[in-house]
Amino acid sequence: MMRTSLAVVLAAGEGKRMKSNLPKVMHPIGGLSMIGHVLKALQTAKVDRIAVVVGPGDDKVAKAVAAHARTATMHVQAERRGTADAVRAARDALTKKADDVLVIFGDTPFVSAAAISSLREKLATGASVVVGGMRPDNPHGYGRLIMQGDQLTAIREERDASAAERKIGFVNGGLMGLAGETALSILDAIENKNDQKEFYLTDAAEIAHRRGLKVAAIEIPADDVIGINDRAQLAGAERMFQMKRRVEAMKEGATLIAPDTVFFAHDTTLGQDVVIEPNVVFGPGVTVADNVTIRAFSHIEGASISPGAIIGPFARLRPGAKIGENAHIGNFVEIKAADVEEGAKINHLAYIGDARVGAKSNIGAGAITCNYSGVSKYKTDIGRNAFIGSNSALVAPVRIGDGAYVASGSVITEDVPSDALAFGRARQVNKLGRAADKRKKE
Ligand code: UD1
Numbered sequence: 001m002m003r004t005s006l007a008v009v010l011a012a013g014e015g016k017r018m019k020s021n022l023p024k025v026m027h028p029i030g031g032l033s034m035i036g037h038v039l040k041a042l043q044t045a046k047v048d049r050i051a052v053v054v055g056p057g058d059d060k061v062a063k064a065v066a067a068h069a070r071t072a073t074m075h076v077q078a079e080r081r082g083t084a085d086a087v088r089a090a091r092d093a094l095t096k097k098a099d100d101v102l103v104i105f106g107d108t109p110f111v112s113a114a115a116i117s118s119l120r121e122k123l124a125t126g127a128s129v130v131v132g133g134m135r136p137d138n139p140h141g142y143g144r145l146i147m148q149g150d151q152l153t154a155i156r157e158e159r160d161a162s163a164a165e166r167k168i169g170f171v172n173g174g175l176m177g178l179a180g181e182t183a184l185s186i187l188d189a190i191e192n193k194n195d196q197k198e199f200y201l202t203d204a205a206e207i208a209h210r211r212g213l214k215v216a217a218i219e220i221p222a223d224d225v226i227g228i229n230d231r232a233q234l235a236g237a238e239r240m241f242q243m244k245r246r247v248e249a250m251k252e253g254a255t256l257i258a259p260d261t262v263f264f265a266h267d268t269t270l271g272q273d274v275v276i277e278p279n280v281v282f283g284p285g286v287t288v289a290d291n292v293t294i295r296a297f298s299h300i301e302g303a304s305i306s307p308g309a310i311i312g313p314f315a316r317l318r319p320g321a322k323i324g325e326n327a328h329i330g331n332f333v334e335i336k337a338a339d340v341e342e343g344a345k346i347n348h349l350a351y352i353g354d355a356r357v358g359a360k361s362n363i364g365a366g367a368i369t370c371n372y373s374g375v376s377k378y379k380t381d382i383g384r385n386a387f388i389g390s391n392s393a394l395v396a397p398v399r400i401g402d403g404a405y406v407a408s409g410s411v412i413t414e415d416v417p418s419d420a421l422a423f424g425r426a427r428q429v430n431k432l433g434r435a436a437d438k439r440k441k442e
Pocket residue numbers: 010011012013014053077079080081082083085086105106107108141142143144155157171172173174199200201202226227229
């Protein structure tokens with residue numbers, strides 16, 4: 001029979017050590033908030049219910065949770081009185097039956113679905129408390145796991161530990177599984193008799209042990225449960241994320257010429273035979289199809305790139321950029337909320353925003369869409385096989401028909417019919433000999 005599960009995610013801590021106005025769990029790694037990473041892992045692990053504990057007035061966290069896990073319930077911890085008090089704040093969720101209760105910290109962004117599943121497997125063997133332990137290079141700051149054979153008898157926080165206990169290298173990764181049957185009664189028995197006068201979740205181990213229940217610790221890779229408490233650790237986590245993602249990208253069939261200089265987002269997807277040159281940055285929401293080349297120094301977010309397209313060098317694709325098959329986006333070109341259809345070329349110094357560029361059209365150097373009136377945004381629609389001469393300004397809303405030709409330097413404020421040639425500039429006049437006269441006079 002399938003066991004039911006509830007995950008309680010603790011995200012009410014102030015994160016004082018971050019020195020930030022942004023709640024700690026909202027700081028991003030690979031363009032996704034720490035809490036977003038945790039929720040993603042819980043969804044991958046197919047946990048039935050998710051309860052998130054937030055601090056009073058943490059609207060940002062609540063919003064982020066709603067965006068990532070629509071069915072998650074939100075619980076407010078009125079005062080930050082420790083991790084056990086935080087779990088108890090989710091009492092409404094805990095009183096509904098669940099075989100497995102999993103407590104996860106919002107500041108351990110790399111918690112894996114595999115680690116969550118291992119906790120559950122151990123609970124299924126009859127343990128009433130299971131702790132996700134690890135052996136980090138430096139155990140400083142973590143709670144030490146005090147074992148008697150297979151039985152975990154207590155967890156001692158660093159500040160409450162004796163010198164001998166501090167030597168223990170097996171520590172609390174911050175992941176805990178509780179059998180639903182006994183969870184609340186154990187949690188309610190936790191007191192705050194410690195150095196910080198806080199209600200420590202970690203006391204659950206000792207309480208269950210004293211009641212003669214089975215208390216176990218499993219070992220999970222230290223990299224999966226690193227806790228982020230300050231900005232140096234945040235940067236370290238970003239580095240770990242990027243290193244892992246680069247290796248994955250190469251395994252998936254992308255060539256990274258200088259992997260250390262390419263930065264991915266949590267959701268970047270790459271096809272096969274994609275070539276990524278040095279110094280490319282991906283923001284969230286990017287899909288790259290097969291055989292795409294992204295040349296050096298490009299910045300790409302919220303964009304989809306179809307097979308065979310060439311992007312950059314020095315290109316900027318902003319949210320809503322859709323680049324069609326074999327299209328070329330060249331140097332110092334910015335594209336935003338625009339459909340660039342198959343085979344179109346925008347090779348130099350252009351801005352295309354809120355627009356469609358039809359298949360096989362050519363946008364000259366320095367051409368721009370004037371999409372913003374100062375109040376509203378308007379659309380520019382360019383048909384197929386059109387030619388927009390260099391340094392033209394297309395003042396939206398405006399349509400350029402299929403096969404139309406806009407002379408360079410034009411300011412286009414009216415629609416151009418298909419196959420028409422449009423001039424939107426002053427006519428040139430040549431005054432013969434006038435330059436020589438001027439020189440003589442001066
Ligand atoms: C905690 C563990 C420690 C473990 C370490 C792993 C306890 C007492 N200690 O220490 O054994 O080795 O994590 O990273 O559990 N939070 C609340 N409300 C509170 C206090 C905390 O929601 O009142 C949340 C925080 O937002 C955070 C998590 O609980 O996500 C852990 O709190 P934190 O203060 O970071 O605990 P650590 O000192 O890291």
